[in-house]
Amino acid sequence: MELIIDWVEFAASAIGLKPWALTVFLIVLISLFLDFIQRRVMKHLGQIATKTKNLWDDALHHAVSRPLTLIIWLVGITLAAQAIPVEGEGQVLDASLIISLRQIGMLFAIAWFLVTFVKNIENNLIQNARRDGRKIDQTTINALGRVVRITIVVTVILIALDTLGVNVSGLLAAGGIGGLAVGLAAKDMLANFFGGITVFIDRPFSVGDWIVLKEKGIEGVVENIGWRQTTIRKFDKRPVYVPNAVFTTASVENPSRMSHRRIYETIGLRYDDLDRMEAITDEVREMLTTHPEIDENQTLMVQFNAFNASSVDFFIYCMTHTVNWQRYHEVKQDVLLKIHEIVGKNDAQIAYPTRTLKVDMSPQLAGLDPANEKTAKRETT
Numbered sequence: 001m002e003l004i005i006d007w008v009e010f011a012a013s014a015i016g017l018k019p020w021a022l023t024v025f026l027i028v029l030i031s032l033f034l035d036f037i038q039r040r041v042m043k044h045l046g047q048i049a050t051k052t053k054n055l056w057d058d059a060l061h062h063a064v065s066r067p068l069t070l071i072i073w074l075v076g077i078t079l080a081a082q083a084i085p086v087e088g089e090g091q092v093l094d095a096s097l098i099i100s101l102r103q104i105g106m107l108f109a110i111a112w113f114l115v116t117f118v119k120n121i122e123n124n125l126i127q128n129a130r131r132d133g134r135k136i137d138q139t140t141i142n143a144l145g146r147v148v149r150i151t152i153v154v155t156v157i158l159i160a161l162d163t164l165g166v167n168v169s170g171l172l173a174a175g176g177i178g179g180l181a182v183g184l185a186a187k188d189m190l191a192n193f194f195g196g197i198t199v200f201i202d203r204p205f206s207v208g209d210w211i212v213l214k215e216k217g218i219e220g221v222v223e224n225i226g227w228r229q230t231t232i233r234k235f236d237k238r239p240v241y242v243p244n245a246v247f248t249t250a251s252v253e254n255p256s257r258m259s260h261r262r263i264y265e266t267i268g269l270r271y272d273d274l275d276r277m278e279a280i281t282d283e284v285r286e287m288l289t290t291h292p293e294i295d296e297n298q299t300l301m302v303q304f305n306a307f308n309a310s311s312v313d314f315f316i317y318c319m320t321h322t323v324n325w326q327r328y329h330e331v332k333q334d335v336l337l338k339i340h341e342i343v344g345k346n347d348a349q350i351a352y353p354t355r356t357l358k359v360d361m362s363p364q365l366a367g368l369d370p371a372n373e374k375t376a377k378r379e380t381t
Helices: 002-015 019-050 055-082 095-132 138-163 168-185 187-202 244-248 271-290 325-345 370-380
Strands: 210-213 218-225 229-234 239-243 261-269 301-307 312-320
Touching (some): 019 055, 055 095, 095 138, 187 218, 187 244, 229 244, 239 244, 261 271, 261 325, 271 301, 271 312, 271 325
Antiparallel strands (some): 210 218, 218 229, 261 312, 301 312
16 A cells, blocks of 8 residues: 555656545546446346346346446545545545445445345346236235335435434434324325235235225226325226225225126016927026036026016026136127027017007997987097
């Protein structure tokens, strides 16, 4: 070190500069050179990482580059600052302050790296699962990622405060008292926060699920689950932002997790076809039992049900294998058309609303003479 100092003083006197100015110049130049080298190395490593299937190397490469640049320049600038005189000869900036700032900067760089690394791992897991067509619980991954990132940030803040000489124990004690006041003032925000925790723990739905909140009149697909609110995209493509506190009290229906879809329809026949009812229901039941899209292991019913005003009704009750909304309607259409064929094959018809008016001739009106005709017409009007 003494040899370096002697060389710097000799070089500074040779070119007519003060030793500290040459020292600062050399430190900045070395920092620039190291940053250039690390960028070239990281670029080469990035090309290698993209050729592998490992999730960790990609996440590590994208997370480390910028924090490493920050560390290089942070160390360089603080070393240069220590070499700059403040007032008189030999007096420099307060070393303890510069060291504290350097430590805080290093903590920030480490936190930046860790938070970015966790976020990259989270994104890589979800994207690779979608690309490979694998099922993955995106809600749980997002929740764990948020918890880890919050833990990192809180830990770094506490260490930074301790580095600056702040009494962390006293701060935590004061925070406990102040937290009570803040909790009372921000009870709605806390209710939403704990509602979000409930959603993450119980997992009544995940991102991408179709849910229904009947009490709130909300139905749509979950787009995002945050700590304070959940975003639901309605089927008319309008977003709805629901506070998480709602999910602690409201019932949530999740059609995305149904195992089957139900076909429940009532078919009306004419009263003239009542004697063919049993044969028709037997054939419809046989058709549903052998239909490839109907699960015969689930409840399957075809029964004469009611004497209606204009029809005699039977109902069908069965479950489809598919839960896909579009495919379900295709299956339902096929079933209803087959029922129509069975009804026609049995010389019956689907009923539609009709009314028959039956008029009986009154015996008192038969054989009246012309003298009483006006009176009879008046009585029958």
